Amino acid sequence: MTAPVELHGVTRRYGDTVALDDVDLVLEPGSLTGLLGPNGAGKSTLVNLVSGLRRPDTGTVRLFGGDPRDAVNRVALGTTPQQTGLPDTLRVGEIVRFVGSHFPDPVGAGELLGRFGLDGLERRQAGGLSGGQKRRLALALAFIGRPRLVLLDEPTTGLDVEGRRALWDTVRAFHAGGGTVLLTTHYLDEIESLAERVVVLAGGRIRADGDVDAVRGAVRVGRVSFRAATLPDLPGVERTERDGDHVTLHTADADELVRTLVRHDVPFTGLSVSRASLEDAFLTLTGGPS
Ligand SMILES: Nc1ncnc2c1ncn2[C@@H]1O[C@H](COP(=O)(O)OP(=O)(O)OP(=O)(O)O)[C@@H](O)[C@H]1O
DSSP states (O other): OOOSEEEEEEEEEETTEEEEEEEEEEEOTTOEEEEEOOTTSSHHHHHHHHTTSSOOSEEEEEETTBOTTSGGGGTTEEEEOSSOOOOTTSBHHHHHHHHHTTSSSOOOHHHHHHHTTOTTOTTSBGGGSOHHHHHHHHHHHHTTTOOSEEEEESTTTTOOHHHHHHHHHHHHHHHHTTOEEEEEESOHHHHHHHOSEEEEEETTEEEEEEEHHHHHHHHTOEEEEEEOSOOOOOTTEEEEEEETTEEEEEESOHHHHHHHHHHTTOOOEEEEEEEOOHHHHHHHHHTSOO
16 A cells, blocks of 8 residues: 655755755554654644645655645645635635535535534634634644545644544544544644654654654653752763752663662652653653753
8 A cells, every 4th residue: 555655865955944854754554643843843844745835855755656746646635734824704614615626525514614613603704713713624624625644733733622622533533534644743742642653853854753652762761750959960860850859850760760869868758750751752852842
């Protein structure tokens, strides 16, 4: 089966900025991949290349085995860009029917709007929708053509809790039906609860690629937290966070660090040891907060 998305040796520059630097990425059919990275990592550039909005400077990008710039290869693609850009004066129903007319078997307006919590808004002008409703409509449009692949660029930004949950349910149902998903997000819980695979992008390069546990494992970070007024220099500590006397140490070997604390007679209280969250792994991989 042809991979829905393939990037091989892809580099894309904007002037002096290298937005993507020799990136290889293949998405298997039916996979749900989270693309995680700080601002300016190159996530939107990657999404724009896959949806045919931009061309790589070098390397190849394939959508269902073809050139994403050919409309015929985009028939099974649904996308939601970061900016919604809906025409203010068109009614919701008109927008849905217009976008749907580009696809051979679009989902009906009523069904689609219902699924995204937009019932009863068919006759409302897009300009009269709230920010969250606009966002929901833009997301709904990604699914109108019964796609086999959806690219969701920070889809839940600007959504309330209910809107986020509704989108997650839609993404899960789409995936359960065999659909392929690439989701970019800053929300780590979104990746942890939705994605099977996580690709960490920073500075235009892929820094880690694996299932959520494998990415955690790649950095083997454990967190050792306790209260202590002072702390000697300790070996094996990769990062220290301190809030008053509450200390969190990040380390590759939590067991050894606890032994070291005891050996150094550190007068700690309230010790707790936990596995890295994806955020810890991400900070370690990208070298700092986003
Ligand atoms: N049209 C453009 N012209 C010039 N530079 C650009 C353009 N688009 C992106 N860039 C630069 O390329 C780099 C990657 O940007 P991109 O938007 O792909 O990152 P991102 O990971 O999507 O970031 P964010 O999370 O902020 O949306 C950044 O340094 C950005 O400033």
